[in-house]
Structure formats: structure tokens, C-alpha cells
Amino acid sequence: MRNLRAVGLLLAGTALLAGSFTAGSRWLTDRDATSEVDGRTDTVPRHEVARSISGHLTLPVILRGPRSVDCAKDLRAVEGARTHCTAHYLRGTDRDMTVRVVRVRHGEITYVRDVPHR
Structure with a gap:
């Protein structure tokens, strides 16, 4: 027993x-996210893209994601548009990635990130 x-x-x-x-x-x-497009600039601001990516790189229970994420430029609302982003981790390690727009619809864009390069 x-x-x-x-x-x-x-x-x-x-x-x-x-x-x-x-x-x-x-x-x-x-790896995909959807954000509203700024109607004045027809882009998603780079700080919004960075915030979204940072959330995707952090586990929901164990907070071991990057301390910050920086993106080179705003993401244009055009399919195929790209920006380069870097995730900065506590141990001084940086991971580069590319973010690409895959869909533009009704004032929103959906974008994906590639797997961070090691």
C-alpha cells in the first residue's frame, strides 16, 4: 500500500x-505580437515593440527574462518591414534578434521575432 x-x-x-x-x-x-499603429507616423513605436518582446522572453512564474530590450527603430506598418532589437540580460549577455511585420489589418500590425542569436 x-x-x-x-x-x-x-x-x-x-x-x-x-x-x-x-x-x-x-x-x-x-514569438508573435499584435500592436496598434500610431496613426500619425504609421508605425509602432520602438519602445512598444521592445516591451512586447521583453514580455515574450520572460517566463510567467520564474522572472528570468532580459533586464531590458532595445530596438533600433520604430516598426513601419508594412508587411515585411523589419527592425533590429537586442535583449540585455543580467549576466552581461546580449541577444540580437530581428522583428518582422507579418500582417497589417485595421490599424494593427502583427509582428514576429526570430529566435535570439547566441
Whole structure:
């Protein structure tokens, strides 16, 4: 009876751990975002793009994302438009990435980031 209970606890713990890794992995690989376009400039400001990317690089429970993200320029509301961004981590490590517009619709753009270069 005791062994059966121990095996049950072990299986439940393993399932919980696997689910946590799957959710965290999905969070970090989810690379698209949608933002409103500034009607005056027809762009999404670079600080908004950086904020969105920073949120995607941080796990929801374990806050181990970048300390900051900087983007070179505003993101134009044109499919295929790109900007270069850099994520700055606490250990002094920087990760470069490219952000690209994939859809423009009704005053909003959807953009994706590539996997940060190591």
C-alpha cells in the first residue's frame, strides 16, 4: 500500500513537472505580437515593440527574462518591414534578434521575432 502511494505521488509529480516545462517552452517559443499603429507616423513605436518582446522572453512564474530590450527603430506598418532589437540580460549577455511585420489589418500590425542569436 505504501509503495503504491509513493508511485502515485512520483507519477503526479512527474506529470506536473512535464506540464510546467511544456507551458514554459510554449511561452518562450510564442514569438508573435499584435500592436496598434500610431496613426500619425504609421508605425509602432520602438519602445512598444521592445516591451512586447521583453514580455515574450520572460517566463510567467520564474522572472528570468532580459533586464531590458532595445530596438533600433520604430516598426513601419508594412508587411515585411523589419527592425533590429537586442535583449540585455543580467549576466552581461546580449541577444540580437530581428522583428518582422507579418500582417497589417485595421490599424494593427502583427509582428514576429526570430529566435535570439547566441
